[in-house]
Every structure is written in structure tokens, then in C-alpha cells.
Amino acid sequence: MTIRLLGRTEIRHLAKSIDFRPRKSFGQNFVHDANTVRRIVSASGVNRSDHVLEVGPGLGSLTLALLDRGARVTAVEIDPVLARQLPTTIADHSHSEANRFKVINQxxxxxxxxxxxxxxTAVVANLPYNVAVPALLHLLAEFPSIRTVMVMVQAEVAERLAAEPGGKxxxxxxxxxxxxxxxxxxxxVSPTVFWPIPRVYSGLVRIDRYETSKWPTDPEFRQQVFDLIDIAFAQRRKTSRNAFAEWAGSGNESASRLLAASIDPSRRGETLAIDDFVRLLQRSSDWHIVPKPEAVREVVEGEETHVR
Known part of the structure; x- marks a missing residue:
């Protein structure tokens, strides 16, 4: 039997019944359009064989659509009020599907x-832009079983996640x-499908994990590659030769390592693809000289919004 999804009026009534007001600190904006959540679930490609990890289920709009698809769902919700209410909402709007659902307040x-x-096996979520990148990197590293990710984030974040080398x-x-x-x-995704209505557009992004990785995926190797990426973008307008000078030991050594990895030393870091960073690390004789630079934080201009 089809699960009854949440609409605009029901979202408002549900929030009122538990005396809940969206918190800007959590960027809480709730989807009330059934077509939108169905579109997200359809684009994710999840089915009855999937165990979906949903981040920030909120009032349950996307959760119900995932259960309607036949997937098992474990939802991780940071807000204790919403985490307590969600099982009741799922039970009220579904039947035996509630047995395929679990919520964790964390x-x-x-x-x-x-x-x-x-x-x-999959992540489907509406993420706030200010935690979208660290959340995705954490989940992909922590759960190698995740094959597919479909997330909705602020449009500017979607552009950055999907951008190709050399682009702005x-x-x-x-x-x-x-x-x-x-x-x-x-x-x-238009702002009009949310309550409250945010002042920004959202974007959908899908990540499909490589079936067979072309490089090692152990934590040590991954961290060293990420350190090189941080170095390259710390001063993104520098040539690679200058950007990697401290890591390599000198300008000449930097150029030699880059050339050994088939990278033109005059190229800027913003033009390097992930294959280039991996190759640079693999062609370097001593991986352990990579320093631990301060985290590079890229600020996305616009409203902080957690779209659910």
C-alpha cells in the first residue's frame, strides 16, 4: 500500500502539535512538496535491496518517500525533539513499513x-551547506559500504561539489x-517547496563510488592525498612549483617531483584533477614528508540553510 506523504498543511500542523519552531542554528527548512521528495528518491536509484542512511530527516518528508520506495532507512537526527517525534509520524503514515525504519539522535x-x-549502501539526505562537505567526506570514509550518495544542498555548494578542474x-x-x-x-530545487521558505535555491548532487578504485583507499594514503590538495588550494593562484615548494623542500625539487608525475610545474593547483594529486604522491619517494597544513575552509556566500 502506498505511504501517505507529508504536504504543506500537514507539515505546519505537525510542527504545531509538538510546539516546534524551525531553528536557524540547525538551518531547518522542511520540504512539503511530494513531487520534490519523489524526484530525489528516484534520482538516488535506491530500491528494496538498499539500506539507506538518511542525514537530518527533520519531520520525515523524505523518510516517508524512501520507505515508500521499499528501502530500509536509518535516520540520524541531531535535534532531539524531531528524533523523538519521527517514529510516531512514520507509524501514522505507513503500515508495516515502520519495521524498516530506525532513528538515531546524534x-x-x-x-x-x-x-x-x-x-x-546509500546516503540520501538534505544537508546544511555549512556541514555538507565535512559530513559527506566523513561518511564516505567511515562507511566503505556506501555505493551511492544523493544529497540536496545549497546551490552554491552543489556547484562546488560538482565543479571540474580549472573552473571558478x-x-x-x-x-x-x-x-x-x-x-x-x-x-x-526552488525555495518555494520548503517551509519556512529559504532565500536561496538548492541543488541536487549525486556521488557514485568507484566500483574499483584506481588508487589505495586506506586512511593513511587518503590523508596524504588530502594534505596535497589542501596545500595546492591554500594559495590557489600560485603555480604548482611554488605551491608545493615547502612540501618538496625547494623550488627545483618541487619542479622535479611535478615533472616526474607528468605535471607541468607552471600549472596552478586549481587545474589539478584528483588523478594528478594521487600520481604526485605516488611518484614521490617519501610520502611521510607531507606536512599537516591548517584546514582550508572555503566559505560559501549566502544564507545558511538546512533544507530538509
């Missing part, structure tokens, strides 16, 4: 494999995400 950035012994939006998130898989945009 911050996704501290969520670990040990807390989810049944490994997830290409940066640290673009390169690091491609360490795990292929990244594609899946269109935009």
Missing part, C-alpha cells in the same frame, strides 16, 4: 560504523569528493 559528524552494524567553483571539496567517486549535478 550529530552525523561523530557517527561511526560501530553504531550501525548493518552497513548502509573548483576547489578543495571538488577534488576530495572525487577521491571516492564520480560527482554529478542533478538539477535545482
Amino acid at each position: 550529530d552525523i559528524l561523530t557517527f561511526e560504523q560501530s553504531e550501525m552494524p548493518d552497513p548502509p 567553483d573548483y576547489g578543495v571539496p571538488s577534488a576530495k569528493m572525487r577521491f571516492f567517486g564520480n560527482v554529478r549535478r542533478y538539477g535545482s
Whole structure:
């Protein structure tokens, strides 16, 4: 039997019934359009064989659509009020499907494999832009079982995640995400399908993990590649020769390492693809000289909005 999805009026009534007001600190904007959540679920490609990890289920709009698709869903919700209400909402709007659902009240950035012994195969979520990148990198590293990711984020973040080398939006998130898989945009979402209505558009992004990685995926190797990416974008307008000078030991040594990796030393870091960073590391004789630079934080201008 088809699950009854949440509409605009029901979203408002549900929030009122639990005396809940959206919190700007969590960027809480709730989807009330059934076509939008069906579109997200359809684009994710999940089916009855999938165990979906949903981040920030909110009032349950997307959760119900995932259950309607036949998937098992484990939802991680940081807000304790919403986490307590969600099982009741699922039970009220579905039947035996509630047996395929579990909610965990926790911050996704501290969520670990040990807390989810049944490994997830997919992530489907509406993410706030200010935690979107660290959340995705954390989940892809923590759960190798995840094959597909479909997320809705602020439009500017979607552009950065899917940007290609050399483009104005290409940066640290673009390169690091491609360490795990292929990244594609899946269109935009209007602010009018949310309550409250945000002042920004959202974008859909899908990540498909490589079936067979072309490079090692162990934590040590991954961190060293990520360190090189951070170095390259710390001063993105520098040539690669100058950007990697401190890492390599000197300008000449930097140029030699770059040439050994088939990289023109005059290229800027913003033109390097993930394959280039991996090759540079692999062709370097001593991986362990890579320093631990301060985290490079890319600020996305616009309203902080958690679109659910």
C-alpha cells in the first residue's frame, strides 16, 4: 500500500502539535512538496535491496518517500525533539513499513560504523551547506559500504561539489569528493517547496563510488592525498612549483617531483584533477614528508540553510 506523504498543511500542523519552531542554528527548512521528495528518491536509484542512511530527516518528508520506495532507512537526527517525534509520524503514515525504519539522535559528524552494524549502501539526505562537505567526506570514509550518495544542498555548494578542474567553483571539496567517486549535478530545487521558505535555491548532487578504485583507499594514503590538495588550494593562484615548494623542500625539487608525475610545474593547483594529486604522491619517494597544513575552509556566500 502506498505511504501517505507529508504536504504543506500537514507539515505546519505537525510542527504545531509538538510546539516546534524551525531553528536557524540547525538551518531547518522542511520540504512539503511530494513531487520534490519523489524526484530525489528516484534520482538516488535506491530500491528494496538498499539500506539507506538518511542525514537530518527533520519531520520525515523524505523518510516517508524512501520507505515508500521499499528501502530500509536509518535516520540520524541531531535535534532531539524531531528524533523523538519521527517514529510516531512514520507509524501514522505507513503500515508495516515502520519495521524498516530506525532513528538515531546524534550529530552525523561523530557517527561511526560501530553504531550501525548493518552497513548502509546509500546516503540520501538534505544537508546544511555549512556541514555538507565535512559530513559527506566523513561518511564516505567511515562507511566503505556506501555505493551511492544523493544529497540536496545549497546551490552554491552543489556547484562546488560538482565543479571540474580549472573552473571558478573548483576547489578543495571538488577534488576530495572525487577521491571516492564520480560527482554529478542533478538539477535545482526552488525555495518555494520548503517551509519556512529559504532565500536561496538548492541543488541536487549525486556521488557514485568507484566500483574499483584506481588508487589505495586506506586512511593513511587518503590523508596524504588530502594534505596535497589542501596545500595546492591554500594559495590557489600560485603555480604548482611554488605551491608545493615547502612540501618538496625547494623550488627545483618541487619542479622535479611535478615533472616526474607528468605535471607541468607552471600549472596552478586549481587545474589539478584528483588523478594528478594521487600520481604526485605516488611518484614521490617519501610520502611521510607531507606536512599537516591548517584546514582550508572555503566559505560559501549566502544564507545558511538546512533544507530538509
